[in-house]
Amino acid sequence: MxxxxxxxxxxxxxxxxxxxxxxxxxxxxxxxxxxxxxxxxxxxxxxxxxxxxxxxxxxxxxxxxxxxxxxxxxxxxxxxxxxxxxxxxxxxxxxxxxxxxxxxxxxxxxxxxxxxxxxxxxxxxxxxxxxxxTNGYYFPSVRLKNIFTVLLDSEITMSAPIARFQEFTEYKDVQQYGLKVLSTIGYKKSPSSIYMQNYLELLDKLLANEIPTEVKNKIKERDEDKEEKVLCAAEGKPQFKYHAAVCRRHANRCWGFACQWALCEQPRAHRRALLLLVERLMPLLARPHLATDMLCDSLDAGGPISMLALQGVLELVRRHNIDYPDMYDRLYAMFEPEMFATRYKRRLVHLADIFLSSTHLPEGLVAAFAKRLSRLALVASPEDAISLLQLVSNLLLRHPALKRMICYEDTPAIMCADPYVMEETSAAGSRALGSSLWEVSALRRHAAPAVGAAAAAVLAAVQPRPRAQPLQLAPPDVAMFDAEMKKRFKTIEMNFMRPQGMALPSNERLVQYWELMA
Amino acid sequence: MAKVKNKRNSGLADKVHMKKKSEANKKKLNPFEVHINREKLKVLGKKSKHDRGLPGVSRAKAVQKRKETLGVEMKVMNKTNAFIDRRIGEKNNQLSAEDRMIARFAAERAKQHSKKSIYNLADDEILTHRGQTLEQIEKFDDPRSDEEDDDGGKKFGGLDDDFVAEGHFGGGILSKTDAQDGAKSHKDLIEQLIAESKKRKAEKQKEKEQTLDLTEKLDSEWKDLQPVVFKKARVEEESLIDKLLSKAEKGQDYDKMMRELRFEKRGTPSDGLKSAEKQEAEERKKLEELEKLRQQRMLSEEEATAPKSTQATAKHRSADDLDDNFDLEDEQEFMLAYDKEGKPLVPEHVLKDFSVPNAKPKFNDGISDTSSEDEGNGEDEESEQEDDSSKEEKSNEEGREKESSGEEEGEEDDDDNSENESKDEDKSETEQILPKANGNVTENIDDSKETKDTLDDESGSEEEEEEDDDNEPAVKDDNVDDLNDLKGSEAESDEEIEEENEEKIGSFFDLKSEEGVKLKELLDGKSPTQQSAVLQKLIKSYDPSLSENNKELLSRLYAHMLQYVNDLFSNLRDDGEAMKSFLVFDKLVPHFYDLAHTNKVSSKKFMCDLLKEKHDKFKKNPRKVPDLDTLIFFKLVSCLYPTSDFRHPVTTPSLLFMSEILTHSRFKDAYSVSRGLFITALILEYTVLSKRFVPAAINFLRGILYLCANTSILNPIQVVPPFRLHRDVKILNLEHDCSNMAVQHKMAVKDLVDKDITDSFKVSCLLNCVLMLKEYFNNCNDMEAQEAIFEAHIKLLGRVDLDLYPNKVKSMVTEVLQHMKESLEVKTYTPLAREKVRPKALRLYEPDIQEVFTGSKSSKLSREKAEKARLESKYKKEMKGALREIRRDKAYIASVKIRQKIQSDNIRKEKVKQIYKDASIQQGELNKLKRMK
Structure with a gap:
């Protein structure tokens, strides 16, 4: 056929x-x-x-x-x-x-x-x-408008074509005119979820090429003359003039439309919008603090959405002097076993590393984080456990007071329970500073050698020598299995007892629990 | 005194000196000869040697000494011949005569052990016994002959003493006649004598014959025993031949045997038969050693090297180092310099240290991809999976090609075994033999189809499955037969089949492309024991000791067997089939073990490649638990390789693979749950020795308990992904009262195959889950974090409605729960502390001790300089002394010479005078004669 x-x-x-x-x-x-x-x-x-x-x-x-x-x-x-x-x-x-x-x-x-x-x-x-x-530069905006209309007003998601469209948004003129066109046709009162989805994706693609902000503008001006790619450049005609400010204005307008929609009702659109905001739009927005409300609401939503919002909040706190109450408690609450299922876990770990890099944080709070992170590492997959352990070791290195969690200086008094309270929602109140990182010492016995090594590195953080290293987040597709496969070995050890059958001569467990041959 | 130049004169002076000294001591001092030296400076407590002297005596002594040494030397100067007495100890009058003899004898013996004769042991020395040399004694003659000499011990030809006393020399006749009336005549007496001696001779003869018989009997017995003593097959055969020969020529057998005995190799003492106990003990010792090595491998690198690292390399330390471990960073210092644009040239690592974490990293976790995982939108998931798989397929294909070529090269370097595999051959083979997870063997091995196959594998797998579905009914029928076969007719073996087998075995490796098919033919349709026997035969007939490339052939067989197992466990439809597969596998494992041991490197490579392939397949759809055709290899790995090693080329990846399965797969039906439990049991097996911590398995058990328990939304207990709170259906929750159900302790094969979840499945799941949980719990006994790890499990177990379960199960579960709670209650927490470092003592320097404090200049000098000064002054002194001695020697020689000269002059003068005298006499006589005339 x-x-x-x-x-x-x-x-x-x-x-x-x-x-x-x-x-x-x-x-x-x-x-x-x-x-x-x-x-x-x-x-x-x-x-x-x-x-x-x-x-x-x-x-x-x-x-x-x-x-x-x-x-x-x-x-x-x-x-x-x-x-x-x-x-x-x-x-x-x-x-x-x-x-x-x-x-x-x-x-x-x-x-x-x-x-x-x-x-x-x-x-x-x-x-x-x-x-x-025409004499000047000409861009067939009408055609672009038609294309956009088709892309936006459809019954089905247009993610594939929009993704393909990205190869055209690399052209500066397409970006500029695209934003302009989008800002003219984008407004809609109560759009369907698919429309929103498409809109956000299209906007995301249009902003894929970074729009230079004013500060960078002057420095880069010279270089950009050479690199600039223009779609509709014709020879012998005046060059296309790229106006970053215009682009920014249009982008702001586009975002303005989106803000009026009920983005937060559908998690998908919500996440898409947040991603767009934190990845692309934050530096472009004229008044970023207007996004605070949305980010704060998102932060409370829990799950992956709050993880994404966290990045936006971080941006606001760092660049726009926004004070946010209970910031650290919210961050603390995000470290739950469920985080391993989300795809934003690496982002979260990275953000936590930045958040906790401040040396002015109370010790108890950081200790609570360290304790919680190591608790989580106990149930994490090897890859996640390694990144969590790295984070913990950074905490230990940055906050010398936490040293007592791995090496107790006073005469070790034997406790009958772990003073740390896992259920406590406020990080400062979890009494973690009195506890020790027993979890890390347990992880030294992890089945995966790499995790054991990482745990040993945490315990070795007492030595004053090493400085906090920037987190090296392994790319997600590099699996530990392949890494182990690539290891070289000098010898290949074999069992020295010849099995008489499927069951091992000693320490057989499979047959102990499974009746396989009767 | 002049230095002694002649060797033969060495020590002469001393001897002379010693001799004279003893004499001098006896002499009394003549007070007129004593000269008292004036002391210029008196030092208290100083023993003065030179306060008095005997100038005349000592001068005479010196002259005498010179006379005996220099004088003698002068005398023999320019004379070639000299008599030297070299008899040992002849001149030494302190030695007694006996000592002298001993010394001479020792010297004689020592001379014999010169280099030349070192190997001719006992060659020149002839040992004697009672004056006879051993050779003379040890004449290997017939022992019978010298028995006759034995009666030489009795005097008079064996006659009694009484008889001799009576009968000999006629002395007895008189007395006899006197004493006895019925006296016998002399003739009678003689006759009696003769008769008696004859009788004795006959007796002796008889005795001799008896011993001869006995000896012969002993000899024949010895012959039988011989092969046992000198254990060697060849000898045995020979001795058999000997026996035949000896039957033919009985007369010569003794000599022959004797010669044989003389030249036969004696049994070496080292390989004496070991008793069973001894062997056992040795075996045990070996195992213990291996076990010790295994324990060592269990430790990680840091732990293993920890004690060594304490011995730090000696570094330069300044004398006022305070031992505070304050490390100077002078090695890492760098010069700050600037490049043309004014940027500081700073080394990388320094820059890294000072950098702030990057604020905006690139995450590729969801910008381009629009679909989501967490929503659980069925549609989306599917589309995503499709997309992913289509992408991955391509990349995987490319990757695999690269890997297979790249790995080969890498592996070759690793081989430290001295294998003589030619590289080219190896390469082409492994590519051919590599078992494919999906395809059938028949196609895979074929060279031409190879490349196409790999491409078609993925796309073809579905079709194949369909095909398999069609075949199913037929297969089922077979199964029934097979099962009957299993139970009934294991013992019977047809000779025809055996013959056929042998043919196949003979030509097994003839065609490379058909090996896999042949193996399948060989093994199909047989009971497990038969299969095992056939394989045994196959492996034995290609033993590596028989031919050179058998090793390689066997490694190929290993690959085919892997493929066979793979096929055996794929597409299992019902429990009978599965059980049969397990039975076959059970029998195959020992052979796998043997083959893997014959060729460690290649078998490891095959296993790794297999795991990799299975892993790639799993990665394509990580939500689905792999089937038994993957899981069974984990079991095989644990049978072949030590699972407790800290890092192992095979077990570590397979353990990681298993934990990956438990982390990524979804457990929502009987298929996945049963396989999950299978894997958990395997992980337990992997970690039971090393007591390693595998979160994936523990999380899985938590998830299973969650599926069993009643949890409400209001009062949730957290679970770890892949299980999801409130989203997973409680498939294992028991709804009906099963308290009267018969309990089945172990999980059964049926559970692996069945699709629907029955109550008994639920019960045994919980039971086994709890039992395994207990083992995992006990593995973590020494961890303080035990509570944090198992808290949720205990809570979940509390939520399980145990009343619904059979009583036995209920009691077991509560027992485990009790155990866990109790051991957590008594758990103590010691805060982590650094290992106590012993305070370091301040470094002590060796005190500078001066043996005698003189306050002189020399004491301030350094040791070398002081020594040098001492030697120099000594040299000066000695030089002075030597010069003086030489001067005196010269004077002595001059005096001797002048004396000689004067003497000779005097003699000449005397002679001249004589001549004058004679001449004057002559003249006088002449004058007289003249006057007379």
Whole structure:
């Protein structure tokens, strides 16, 4: 079946190529264009060959300038066949664009992506060869607007096409005009969740290229002349002028729309918005403290959302002098076993490292963190345990008073219970300073050698020599299994007792619990 | 005194001196000869040697000494011949005559042990016994012959003393006749004598024959015993032949035997038969040693090296170092310099130390990816998985190709075993043999299909599964037969089959591509014991000692067996089939052990590759617990490799793999829960010796208890991912009263296969979970954090409605719970403290002791200089003395010479005078004659 289909598509694309070539070679085959456009009506899920054909035809036409209508003011419309033909071509172009945009939300993913790319390519070529003669720089904003409208107003999530669109947002002009267009069409009273999703994603992609802030602007000015990528640059025309301030203003406007929506109701959109805010928008916002409320609400939401909000709050606290009550207790509350299931756990550990790097924190609080982190490391997977242990060792190094948790200077009095109270919500009240990091010494016996080593490193933090190292968060895809596999060994030890069967001669446990052979 | 130049004169002076001294001591001092030296400066307590002297005496002494040494030397000067008496101790009158003899004898003996004769032991020395040399005694003659000489001990040809006294020399006749009436005549007497001696001779003859018989009997017995004593197969055969020969020629057997005995290799004392006990003890000792090594490997590197590190390398220390371990950082100092743009040139590590944590790291955890994990939106998850898998597939394929080539090179370096595997061969083979997790063996081994296979594996796996579904009914029928086979007819063995087997074994490694198929053919359709026997035969027939490349062949067999086990455990449909697989596996394990021991390196490589492949497969869908075809290899690893090592090339990854499964997979049906428990038991097995801490297993048990317990939303007890609070369905929660149900203590094979959760499954899950929990708990007994680890478990156990469970289970669970609570109650917490470091004593310097305080200049000098000064002054003194002696020697020689000269002059003068005298006499006579005329 699949092979047949492939043959069919191959045949079709060959046919289409022929037709397009014929059309482009002579006007005799003008009807070919109409035929091709008609083929969009056919029910199929793969429009790729058609889209490619259209792209070829119209980019050629645009380059040739066949589509340019010469409109001379105060003159009746020219009815010469030449003009008629041009007009007809223009109509076809518009129709093709509409079809193309339709294809963005129809059919297979590949085909949808191709449709988007075709639309963008045509937009590029139109920008380079404008339909109306202009002197300055020209950007076909209308086309971009159409594309955006399609991307936003759809019943389905457009994450794949929007992700693909990122390759175009690298162009400075697309970024600038994109933000402008988005700020004009973005406003909507009560949008659907999918709209919000798409909107936020699109905004995220548009901001993927960092917009320089004023401070950096001057330093970087010289370098950027060379690097700047412009989509619709045509030779012999004035250069595109990039205005960072304009971009920022538009971005602010876009965010302004989003702020009015009920973002916090759907966790997905909420998370997306928070990610957008903390990753991209924070430095751009004109008045970032306006986001405080949203961040604070998010911080209370718990789970991954609060982890994301934490970063925003950190930014506010660090750069905008915002004081936030119970900051550390909230952070403390985030360290729960559930954090291992979220994908933001590494971010959280990193943020905690920054938060706790202040040397002016009360000792009891930091001790509580150390205790809690090591408690968590007891149940964590090896990879997580290592990063948590690193954090603990940084705490120990930065706050020398915590030394008593690993080396008790006074005569060791034997306690009958751990003074630390895990259930206590306030970090300062958990009486951690009287406790010891027994968890770390337990982790020295962890089955994974790397964790044992990390725990030993924590216990060795008493020595005054090492300074706190920046956390080295292992990339998540480097698994400990592979690392162990790569280890070299001098000898391969073998068991020295020959088993008589499945059961080991001593210390058999599997057969003790499983009746496998009866 | 002149230095002695001649060797033969060495020591002469001393001897002379000694001799004279003893004589001089006897002499009385003549007061007129004494000269008292005036003392210029009197020092108290100073013994003066030179306060008085005997100038005349000492001068005479010196002259005498010179006369005896220098004078003699002068005398023999320019004379080549000299008589030297070299008899040892001849001149030494202190030695007694006996001592002298002893000394001479010792010198004689010492001379014999020269270099030349060192190897000819007892060559020249002939030992004697009673004047006879041993050679003379040890004539290996017939022992019978010298028995005849024995009666030489009795005098007079064995006649009684009485008889001799009576009969000989006629002396007895008279007395006899006197004494006895019925006296026998002399003739009678002689006759009696003859008869008696004959009788004696006959008796002796008889006796001799008896001993001869006995000897022969002994000889024959010895012959039988011989092979036992000199244990050697060859000898045994020979002795058999000997026996035959000896039957043929009985007459010569004795000589032959004797010669044999003489030239036979004697049994060496070292390989005497060890008693069973001794062997056992030795074995035990060996095992103990290995166990000790294992214990050592259990420790981590730091722990192992801890005692060594205390001996720090000696560094330079200044004399006023206070031992406060204040380390000067002069090594890390650097010069601050600036580059052209004015930036300081600072080494990397310094910069790192001062840096503030980066405020904005790049996280790739969710910006580009729109889907989420936590929501649990079914749709999303699926789409994500699809995307992921499609991506991963490509990357994995590429990665695998690279790995396989890269690893080979790496591994080769590791080989410290002296293996003669040629590299090229090895490479191509391992690629071929590598067992594929999904595909069938038949395809995999084939070289041409190899590359295609790996690509098709993933896509094809689903199709294959479908195919398997079709085959299922047929397989099931087979199973029933097999099971019957198992139970009934294990003992019976068809000869035909055996013959067939042997053929197959013979040609097993003929075709590389068909080995896997052949193994399957060989093993299929047989009972486990038969399979084991066949494999045994196969392995034995390719023993590495038989041929050179057998080792390599066996390593290939190992790979095929891995593949066989993999196939055995994939797609198990019902418990009978599973049980059969386990039975077969049970029999295969010893062979795996043997094969792995014959070729450690390659077997490790195969195992690692297998684990890697399984891991890759697992990574594609980490939510699903791998099936038995993966889990069984963990068991195999624990059978082959020590699980307690701190780090091991095979066990560490497999333990990590297991813990990964328990952390990432979702446990929401019977399939996953049973496999989870299987893994937990295995992890327990891995860590039971080393008592390592595996959070994943403990978390899993917590999750299982959570699934069993009743928890309300209001009063939650936290669980650890992959279990989720309030989201997981309580699949193991017992709803009906099962208190009367029969209890099954162990988990059964059925639980691995069954799809639905029955009450008995729930019960045995809880029971085993609790029992394992107890073991894990006890493993952590010495940790202070035990409470923190197991607190939640205890709480969860408290929530389980035990009344619903069978009474026995209930009592066991409560017992465990009680045990845990009690041991936590008595637990004590000692705060972590650094190891007490013994206070270091201040360094003490060796006191500078002057033996005699003189206050002289020399004491202020350094030792070397003082020594030098001392030597110099001594040299000066000695030089002075020597010069004086030489001067006196010269004077003596001059005096001797002048004396000689004067003497010779006098003689000449005398002679001249004589001549003059004679001449004048002659002249006088002549004159007289003239006058006479």
């Amino acid at each position: 699949a092979a047949e289909q492939q043959n069919l598509t191959k045949m079709i694309s060959a046919q289409l190529r022929n037709k397009a070539n014929e059309f482009l070679n002579s006007r005799k085959h003008a009807n070919n264009l109409a035929d091709i456009l008609q083929m969009f009506d056919a029910e199929t899920d793969n429009y790729t060959p058609l889209l490619l054909t259209i792209e070829v035809i119209f980019s050629e036409l645009l380059k040739r300038g066949d589509l340019v209508q010469e409109i001379i003011p105060l003159k009746p419309i020219d009815h010469s066949p030449e003009a008629e033909y041009t007009r007809w071509l223009n109509e076809c172009y518009e129709a093709a664009l509409v079809r193309c945009l339709e294809c963005i939300w129809r059919g297979r993913t590949n085909s949808r992506l191709q449709a988007l790319v075709t639309a963008c390519k045509l937009m590029q070529i139109e920008g380079q060869n404008p339909l109306e003669t």
